[in-house]
Amino acid sequence: MSRIAGSRRDVAMLGFRRQTVPVLSTLFASLLHALPIVVTTPIVPDIAFLVLLSWRLLRPEMWQAHTALPLGLFDDLMAAHPLGQSMALWTLTFLVFDFVDSRVGWRDYWTDWLFASVAIALYTAGAWYVAHMMGSQAPLVVVVPQLVLSIIAYPLVALIVVGLDRWRLAR
Amino acid sequence: MAPPSTRRPGFSRRAQYGLFFGYVIAVAGVLFAVLLLLIAVIDPTGFAALKGASLDVTKPVTAGGRGVVNFFGGLGGSVSDYFQAGSQNAALRKQLAAERQRLIQARVIEGENQHLRALLKLDQDNPGTVAVTRIVGSSFASVRRLATLSAGSIAGVRVGEPVRAAEGLIGRVIESGHFASRVLLVSDGASSVPVRLVRDGTPAIAVGHGDGTIDLKTLEMGKNPFRRGDVLVTSGIGGVFPPGVPVAVVAAVQKDRTVAKPLADPARIDFAMVLPIYQPLADKPLSPQTQTALEAAQQ
Numbered sequence A: 001m002s003r004i005a006g007s008r009r010d011v012a013m014l015g016f017r018r019q020t021v022p023v024l025s026t027l028f029a030s031l032l033h034a035l036p037i038v039v040t041t042p043i044v045p046d047i048a049f050l051v052l053l054s055w056r057l058l059r060p061e062m063w064q065a066h067t068a069l070p071l072g073l074f075d076d077l078m079a080a081h082p083l084g085q086s087m088a089l090w091t092l093t094f095l096v097f098d099f100v101d102s103r104v105g106w107r108d109y110w111t112d113w114l115f116a117s118v119a120i121a122l123y124t125a126g127a128w129y130v131a132h133m134m135g136s137q138a139p140l141v142v143v144v145p146q147l148v149l150s151i152i153a154y155p156l157v158a159l160i161v162v163g164l165d166r167w168r169l170a171r
Numbered sequence B: 001m002a003p004p005s006t007r008r009p010g011f012s013r014r015a016q017y018g019l020f021f022g023y024v025i026a027v028a029g030v031l032f033a034v035l036l037l038l039i040a041v042i043d044p045t046g047f048a049a050l051k052g053a054s055l056d057v058t059k060p061v062t063a064g065g066r067g068v069v070n071f072f073g074g075l076g077g078s079v080s081d082y083f084q085a086g087s088q089n090a091a092l093r094k095q096l097a098a099e100r101q102r103l104i105q106a107r108v109i110e111g112e113n114q115h116l117r118a119l120l121k122l123d124q125d126n127p128g129t130v131a132v133t134r135i136v137g138s139s140f141a142s143v144r145r146l147a148t149l150s151a152g153s154i155a156g157v158r159v160g161e162p163v164r165a166a167e168g169l170i171g172r173v174i175e176s177g178h179f180a181s182r183v184l185l186v187s188d189g190a191s192s193v194p195v196r197l198v199r200d201g202t203p204a205i206a207v208g209h210g211d212g213t214i215d216l217k218t219l220e221m222g223k224n225p226f227r228r229g230d231v232l233v234t235s236g237i238g239g240v241f242p243p244g245v246p247v248a249v250v251a252a253v254q255k256d257r258t259v260a261k262p263l264a265d266p267a268r269i270d271f272a273m274v275l276p277i278y279q280p281l282a283d284k285p286l287s288p289q290t291q292t293a294l295e296a297a298q299q
Helices: A008-034 A047-058 A065-079 A085-103 A109-133 A140-169 B013-042 B048-083 B085-120 B288-298
Strands: B131-133 B135-138 B146-149 B162-164 B169-176 B181-185 B192-197 B203-208 B214-218 B231-234 B246-253 B258-262 B272-274
Touching (some): A008 A047, A008 A065, A008 B048, A047 A109, A047 A140, A065 B048, A085 B013, A109 B013, B048 B085, B048 B135, B048 B169, B146 B169
Antiparallel strands (some): B135 B146, B162 B272, B169 B181, B214 B258, B231 B246
């Protein structure tokens, strides 16, 4: 768009896009759980969590910790987790990152990846523990391939999220 | 890059309170979610309506795309088959000759079996199937091994019913919506199926390992009765799974652990059959008469 100020409708449209793209993209990532993929080993990364994490690390000022609650509820329903799993783990992740933000004064690509890796590891272990509580006797080793793939997949997801963020803020 | 400092609301009391209440809501939300989890642990079938509805909503995507995935999955298989055609042909010929002999033996045994059953006046318990359907999806990003069936309560699928394919046992229904239902696969860590060894009838429990394999636990301690290649079928103990359904084949025998692979691979099978619970009474609570009789016997 070459105009400096668009029509009222254009401005409303851009405002809508700016506000809803982060939440809608996370909800869309949760919908990926409905994809018709049948695997017998847990190796596929939890894309919804990676998208949420990327948004949180990219735009810390945009997210209130309690926003993760309804997003987590939606993810629980889509991914057949016991209700409350993603709600609790996602909100806890946001609270921990709020604390980290208040302590760490300096961040770059590598520290972001490091923080994300720690968050992914804790999240995977948390999901394993919830499954354990629900009666699953699968050992913790079973989730290691998924954990490694998730850590490798994080920069790719972050790349997509940065692209979405550019498009969101473009005028 | 230093993080933006816009999270500090400055000196405005109103903004400070707003931030504070945001955290209060978040912490309360986490506690509420943990409470929901505890409810799920105590009663795993809770919120069935909500979960069933979400299953129904996502079913069109899952069921529609399955054909595409199957096509591409089959493509890879066809290409590798083409390159291995010669050696595969020879191996299959050898296998066919062996199988033919076994088939004749099996026919003889079947005839004998029918004869003996008639003598014992055992009726053939073959109650048929509840529904024949397809596996359309799975919980691929989770520790749990769950699969989605494209038939729900309208087709008669109820929670608790066993599911099998022609190759063998798949699992047990744990959630059901109107048009779709969810199956706990035999390879899930929370699944345990009473089985017996086909070779000599040794009873065992097949517990899922969570990564697509099954652990076999014998009921007696001591020496490991399993050998590589042994086939296990359901024993019918417990009254949920009908007896005689193939479950797994032993893949590796280690010192303290026996690893088996399920015979029915949910990623490859075409059709899944939902069966009625073998002995419906086994799943029900005891009748009041039995309860009082048991209590009287204990005193």
